[in-house]
Amino acid sequence: MKKIVSVVMLLAVMVVSTVAFVQTASAEEVKMVGTISKIEMAADGKSATAILKDSKTEESVTIIVSDELTLDKFKDKRIVEGDEIRCKFDKADGKNSSKMFKKTAGC
């Protein structure tokens, strides 16, 4: 019985690991330039949702931002709605998680 439980446990671990690996591996990195149409901070301030209008396709893309530096820029309005952004994000499970979120403007 003990042996069967061990085998079942091992199989379960393998299945979970495989699923996790497949999910990670299936994350697609997307690069985009777009204009922010909406920024919404989470209540706890630890993440935000930014909606960008893709400059190429004009489609609206929702991106989750969770890095401290960008969140701070949202808070003090260094980045605001209407700003043009160059970003990279991971697309997985219907969610777009920001990896880079920078204003295109510079002097």
Next chain:
Amino acid sequence: MSGKIIAILMGCTLLSTAVQAKEHPGKEKILKDGYQGPKTCEKCHPGKAAEFLKTVHWKHASKVDHVDNINPNEEYGMKNRIYTMCNGNDIVNNLKEVPPNALGKTKFTGCNTCHPGDHTSDVGSTGPQAEQAIDCLICHSTKYDFSKRKPVKDSNGKVVMTQDRSTEAAANVGRPTIKNCMVCHEAAGGGAMIKRGFSMAKDAEVHVTKGIICIDCHQVKNHKFPTGRDPNNWAHDGIYMTCVGECHSVKPHSDADYNRHTAKIACQTCHIPKTGGAFSKDFTKWEKQSNGFYEPSTLKREVNETAPVYAWYNLTVSNTPKFIGPKGSRTDGKSKIYPFKIFQGKAYFNKKNGQLLSMDFAPPIANGDSLAGVASAAKILGIKDYEPVPGWQTIYFGSNHQVAPKNKALICANCHALNGVLNFKELGYSPKEAEKLTNPELYFEKLLKLQQENE
């Protein structure tokens, strides 16, 4: 770590806690009376506005005495310099609205966008109006609303830069934070982390990790900022700084071998092993963006992706149309080996005198026509006799920020192994000397011991 450094770090921590906890004196009065710009600040800080107008942050230029081929009686800086990271300057790229692009869109652009005035009082302006135009709060407030600072056209069609002069911003003033500095300093060269390519985030810079902020090292006196000796950063307030001083001694390591190196190797060489940002740009070829505007084609890396080049530097600068970089040698008795970010930029040179031409970005941003940009800049500068020909310029940028944690600093083998980062022959050593300098005898025992300790 020495007791002195621990004491300084503790001091910084205590001071930052105290600064955060302590309100700026006069807050109640500001809240009661509101903020009327610099004249409110001057009630308690008389003379500071006039003082600020004399600094590089306002003038974007100073006299320069360590660079070849310039007039020591004139002032140089981003106000008027021409080089291929920024092929324009405050004069030719004065903040303006660009012509409409093919999609009918327009936007404001200019090198002096970061100037802390209101554009009516611009780079190098003087007098009472300029004093009242200073945006004190952009550097001093922790509650500055950056969305309120933007270029707009006034009722006469003149481009002005608005400011956040709210009571809330004024009531929350103090020493400039990293954020206050980086608002401008991270956006230079055409976008975030492009020009110098370093980050001042906690996870990127060991000083920031320890709670040290920009002005703890750049210790400001009367609004004058001490700077390092980047070969491409010419303008200065007359004060220079080094790592050695309050925090680090001339013999900062517990290891005598490392300490022996400090006579010839700059601290940055081992402690700043990576840099980033743009490493090449072509101002003759502008790329159309998805928004219909054009940008100079740029090769760039993330902040920690570029290995520096190393060269002897005696703190004087070679400046020719094709090269801006360190002077120095192994034998001059003044030089040390420093790390640099090497950058190569393509732009137009005047075939008639070999000088680099500058470019007004407004025309190429709108339609990609780089020669129209050269023509516009030549008109602004009154240059009539020119024939633009494309060519490359090489620039060495000092690598002075983004200090790595101790365990990421270069160690013996990083330089003395055969595949080390230093090219001893290029640095002036004979083949025989280079062979000796790359002999494992130099480091094997030390690194073996270190390896055993870490296993």
